[in-house]
Structure formats: structure tokens, C-alpha cells
Amino acid sequence: MPTVMITTDAFNGFGRLQARIKGCPHIATAETPNPIRNLDRASLRQRAEQMLETIVWGLTASPEEIVRRRS
């Protein structure tokens, strides 16, 4: 199933370890600067929009392409 991990930069390494444990070491990752909990809805939406390109790429690229880019 096409999947993209959305994470803040502070937790990216942790997320990648988790993904590796689950058998997805090359999962596509959309990253935004930490923290996000303090953002209002408009700011959060802006962050989401900034990640959209990566998310669409991760959901549509071939597994080989994702592995190539993540390696």
C-alpha cells in the first residue's frame, strides 16, 4: 500500500527506525520543522501544503524510485 510517513525533523530519525523495524527501511518521508503543537490552524495548514509535493511523490512513485532516492 502506498504510504508516506509525516514527521517533524526532531522525530525523523526515530520514525525511520520504527519504519525499519516494520520492514519499510526506505519509506518516503515528508518532514516539517519541530514543533508543530504550538501552531494555529492556518500555520499548520501552511506546513501541510509545504509537504504536499513530497506526499504526492511518495504515494505515486514506484518502490524502486523511492528506494533509489532514500538510499
Next chain:
Amino acid sequence: MAAGVQIEAGSVAQALLKTYEYFYDQGWTDGLPVVPPTKEMVEQFVQASGRKANDSIAILPPRSGRATVEVVAINAVMAGCRPEYMPVVIAALDGIADPAFRLNVMQVTTAPSTPFLLINGPVRKQLDINCATGCLGPGWRANATIGRAIRLIMQNVGGAIPGVYSMASFGSPLRYTYVCGENEEENPWTPFHVDKGFGKSDSAVTVFRATNYVNISGGMGVGPDDILRQIATQMPPMDGGGRDAALVLLGVNHAQALHNAGLTKRDVQERLWERAALPVDYFARDFVEMEQRAGKAGLEVIHRTARPDDIYVAVAGGPGPQDVYIAVGGYQTRQIMMG
């Protein structure tokens, strides 16, 4: 862990120091010195467990590490346990590995939650587990090392390595060890494990998902109302993910005073629940909405827990006007099968 590590040294002191340095460099410790888990000692601990070395006790997240009896023994030796502590460590481990305990969250979250072990039954005396004066402090080998063994297993088997998998922003000193026995001898009501369906002559360990330690000094209060008000007002509503509870360890003097005043344990739960509440306008709006969704808040007041049942009461510690409140999540109780 690597098998068959050999450490050469010219003296016992040097061997111990080299072991500490090596184990620390490998990331196998909690930062404190460890006892070298020699083959002979590990075998002795396995034997004391009454189980086979390769018996599987639990699979621990996030690394999906398998805690066999032998692996438990290695960590128990390192923690400084005695062999006869093994059944307690194994029972506690079985409890924290229960999916309902949500160890998968505890191991990785930014919050500082950690298992708190409440031990009941004859095993407390057999192993000299402190349940009276100083029971949550230093000085008792069983209290210090059983909890430490659990932490080492969570780290070495489950992979809760600080800053790698464990993302606890601050961590907690409670993560070194957090263990006491219930002071059943001075508890005027039924022991905690009996309330959970075990016999008084059974030994049991209850593992709580704990996040804090609050010692409540009793002040000048002498009557039951003053005692309970003093405790309740130091148990404000808090962000526990909406499903949290509270464990109150009543000191022996207060437990006896409340009992002498005719209160049952249920009365204590209900009165604490009524009084551990604050107006909603004290709190942030998002927090109030979360607590309302969790059933802990109405339009005017937020309670510490959703129901009186979610305030657990046990008795511990020595004489003095002191009580302890621990914010807890779920708990699991397991019988301790002593050989």
C-alpha cells in the same frame, strides 16, 4: 547482547571496572555500574526461576525483542538482583508486556511514564521488599534492583534507548527503579491484590503505568475530612491522555485514622473523587475539551478521574503524616509463582 565476552584484568576491582566500562560503551546499562553476568551466575538465576532458559516471557516493543528467561536472568544479574527475585521480575515483565499496558507507547513517548511495581503477599517478607518506612527510597536491595532489572530489560530487549527509540523529553529519575510492597500488616482494609481477586496468601505484583511521584505532607489536618481534602487538593486534573487514573498510597497513620472514623476504602475513593476537582475556567480550552470527551469534565468542573473507581487506594510507608499520589494509566496484576 554479544555472547562470550571475555574481560581480562589483574584484580577483581579492575575486572569490575572494566566490565562497567565495556557494558557502558555498548549501551547496555542505565549509566550505573552493573554486576558482570557470568555464565555461572546466569545459570543460577535461570534455575531459581523454575523455568527453562529459552522459555519466552515476552516480546517487547519497539524493537520486538524476545525476553527469554535467560535474557531476563542476564539483566537481573546486571541489575544486582538476587536469584530468588527472578519470579518477581518475570511476573512484572509479563504484566508490562500485556497489550493493555500499552508498553509500545511508554517505550517511545515524549512523556516520562515508567512502570511502578506494587508487590503484595508473603513474597514481600521472603525477599525483604520494603513496604514500610522509606519504601520508595534507597536502601533496600529488592526494591532497588527488581525495578532496575525491569528498566534494563525494557532498554536492552525492547530497545528503549534514550534519545534513540525512547523520546522522553526529560526522562525521569523514577525510571531507575520504582518499586515498593504494600504495607499489608498496617493496612486496616483488604490488601490491593485481594481487591483484584487474589487470595491473601498469594503473592502478586501489580504494574502501573506511572508518570510521577507526589509526596503529600499531611499538614495540620487530623480528621478524615482534613486528611482527604489535603490529598485531593494535590491531585489536580492533568493531561493523562484522557484515560488515566490515580493511585493513592495512604500512609499507615492516615489509613488507620480514616478506618477508625468508619470509612471504607470505597468511601475514600468517593470522597477523593469529589474533592479532586477544579473549575473548568482554570484550564486551557483544548484541555477542557479533551477531558470532557474523556468523561472527566462537565460544563463547570473537571475531576481528576472519570469515576471514583479510577482512584486506586493502597497502604504503604511508615508512621508520619505523609501520603503519596501517583498519576497512573492502566495496570496489570500478576501472581508471583515462587519456587
